[in-house]
Amino acid sequence: MENSLPLHLCHVHKFSIIINRTYAFLHCIAIAFLIYYRASFLCQEPNTRTTPLLPWLLVFAGELVLSFMWLVGQAYRWRPVYRTVFPERLPEDDNKFPAIDVFICTADPKKEPTVEVMNTVLSAMALDYPPEKLHVYLSDDGGASITLTGMKEAFKFARSWLPFCKKYGIKTICPKAYFSIQYADSGRAEFMEEKQKIKEKYEAFKERVLRAAEKGQAEDKNAQISTGAHPSLIEVINEKGNEATEQVKMPLLVYVSREKRPSHAHHFKAGALNVLLRVSGVISNSPYMLVLDCDMYCNDPTSARQAMCFHFDPKISPSIAFVQFPQTFHNLSKNDIYDSEIRSIFRVCQFNTNFGSLIFASFFFFFWLLGVFRLSFAHFD
Template sequence: MSSDKPLHVTHVKTQTIIINRLYTLFHSIAITILLYYRISSILTLRHTKTPQVPFIPHLLIFVSEFILSCIWLLSQSFLWRPITRTVFPERLPQDDQLPSIDVFICTADPQKEPPLGVMNTVLSAMALNYPVGKLSVYLSDDAGCSVTLEALQEAWKFSKTWVPFCKKYGVKTICPEAYFGKGELDDDNKANTVMKIDEFGSEKDRIKEEYELFVRKVIKISESERCVSNKNHSAVVEVMFDESRGDQRQVPLLVYVSREKRPSYPHLFKAGSLNALLRVSSLISNSPYILGLDCDMYCNDENSARQAMCFHLDPKLSSSLAFVQFPQMFHNISKHDIYESELRCTFKTLWQGMDGISGPCLSGTCYYIKREAVLYGLPPSTLKDTSLEKLKQSFGSSTKLIKSLQLKHNAKMDLGKNLTSSLLQETMFLASCVYEKDSKWGIEVGFRYFSVVEDYFTSFITHGKKWVSVYYMPSRPSFLGAGTTSLNDVLIQGTRWTAGLIEVALSRFSPIIYGPSRMPVLQSFFYAWLASFPLAFIPLWILATIPQLSLLYGVTVYPEVKSVFFLVFLSVFVLSNLQHLREIHSTGASLEAWKHEQRVWMMKGITSHLYGSIHAIMEKLGAKEASFLPTNKVIDDDQEKLYQMGMYNFQTSSMFLLPLSSLIILNLLAFVAGIVKVTFQREHINEIFVQTFLSFYITLMGYPVLEGMLIRKDKGRIAPSVSCYSVVISIIILSFGKLLVTY
């Protein structure tokens, strides 16, 4: 590596920064005037006690606008200094000088996460363009399902053919399902420039036949009656390795880990799986860097490990760099993307913005993390000088584990000699339920257990210890997965994330309090925004009911059109939407994405964020336990068809549908009432214009719900019973709402 040539360079997005800061300035002025108007109006009402002007509606709308303003202010943190990065992998040291990497892949349910897809992720990780002797792949099977182990054994056999093929011909699409399923002309052309066309073609055909045989075997295994989750089983660790020396191996080390599960012990969710992998891998390969992957997020580019090392091996950055986060990209995104499955805002706006401060948050997958950054509760430099007894208080009772931590890593381990039966027995002890008892695992050591969103909370604590992170978004997606294609999965996933985030927001680790003394203020604002943005459900519910009820009962809650304050409300609405449209355009998305993102934000706010917040509060009060449901990775044909057509699939719980349907009906009634009043009583147009427009806007955003209730006849429609119940609920809201808005 040449000392005068950097491994990476940073590009500051100057034009975007100027636009963002001007937007922040003008929007702040508008919000300040808006809040002044609300406060002065409320004080006037209380002072004069005018009976014909109700007080409660104005107060509730002020609360909604105040909460939205606070959330907006926190959100300006990721708009302050967005950057992008370029890497130069060709400047890395020689292969024998590269550090070793452990790959952690987690699966939890063989029915929702089919073994064939999991095995393709495993095979893609094994085929990364990295020295084979310095790459180890670990699969955590939280279901404890023998079917997954059998499928992994078949993957191990096929890897002996697949990995050498990828290495020999420089295959870039290293996931066999993607390579053979869609055809990769670029890969083929690259291979043809190196080898004779006939030789490559015949080799590819042979590998394809072997892959098809592998697929049939895995599908047959998956169809077994044993393909179920087991919540009561002992720890299982099985190591598969090539007995050749490290520099002569054909395939990386492959390890199956299923931590012990007992009904009487806490589950600890994904963080528990990752911590078990941390301990087991410390005794087997003990690599200084870890690639974290979800089981459905396969490696799409062979070079991601080398790209990450361009940051981790930078002498100016290495000592403080905790992890490199890559974006999650998805291969099944519809051109409509009605569920915002692409997560465009997160990976093309938020993370780039945070990279300009001290780095983004962990995203749960697609990251290369330094082992010592997440593992050590004590400063790594003090481990050798700390007494064994004190280390056991942190890391548990395993002397072998503590010794491995003190050694830090052993990249040239001779696996054939080291993987003794006693060592394997120790790894199963490390994966047992009882191992973490009376230790600091999940509290000060490893991935944190405090929240079901372990990625968010762990990275928050890590950044609080002065580590930094980096976001790298290459032109070719390094990782590809399957995005959610049903409303049910979107809302369940949103509820789970909300519960975890609100849990942190309401705790002693609340970022707005815990963060500023431990990290840059803007970064603490960002974490505070992530923890609190689901609270937007409060203003969403208020703004979807109070102005509409007020309109129906003749109460005015917004300034008249001819008032100067109307321009303030107008500017807030226009500025925020123009900024959103500009951001969408700058990230290369279509303008249609504005509509879909607005719609999903409202749907989640009304349902997922409400239920997730209630769940978190009940958990804090001890009335409910934390829960984790993996997203379903099995895509139904009808569901996929509706998604690709841009039609919502309303086959979800009535718990989600009833609030959505009821509020849309209420807003439709308010809009019709507003139009009638404007038509027959034109003198009221100035007074009720804003409320009528707001009802129209919400109705427009909720049009798919109306379509699902009144027009559609397919399987994805809203059931007639749900529509009837929604009408009843709307009538109840109308009846009790009168008392509220006329007080």
């Protein structure tokens, strides 16, 4: 019965396809007329040209580049699909799930505060996935002792945070995000009392990390490493001998700091991920990896299970390279003039769901096309 129902469905909206392809076709016609108009200028006699050649060529080159960028961006609009997953249909036996290595990268505790990074670590540890199959690795490219201290403090707090999330089915598994949301006090007295205790422990955890950051030293002095040139350091944070006393099983938590030398240019995230792959290949060797940035967390604790709905499908699994979730940004200014929210992908370009934008774009395109026609045949008058 486990394989009788599909784990995911793919919905293709034919009406959206018609709208997007029609718009792309009309847009291509307008671009073709524009290119024809620009190219016809070069065929004119130099004495009859009213515009200098160099500015005209620069504008033409810019229009060609922008046209190419627009053409490449039509790929994901050509056949828009929407997918629905059913993680509740996955096998109930945890032994049938593959292992997952979670990779988190950080570089500078001054630019990326340790408390923020540890919130990401805690949210990864709290994912709704078999804990014995979940391994969390943090790459500290800065080699800062405060990051190692924060990992140890985060693991101590996770002993209370993970059982709390599992017991009450908490959906917002990032502590900072959870305690920043104002919930209505309509829960049970037992839940509210335990929530207050967890919040106090979280505040104490933050205070210890901040205090260690101010002092500029780690709790374990033997593990201190320099933030400049430093050797490699790999430390498994999980304390041995405490597995039997844990309320819930804890995922493996590993701190990794690769070797740094000023004479070598190895200050990029790709290199840090390569080191994590080599380290995890020796420790856990999981077939799947989940890559998170240091200020990122999963809005849904079942994210890993949702991704497995695709990887468990024998029909499409051999052709899948990765499963990507859309991002929701929360730490940007209200005047986001550089579009750091990437709205062009997640919001603005959804023509099929925003008919107002489509009508506006159609009017704009109509008048633009009229202008292109007028300019194209102006030199024949």
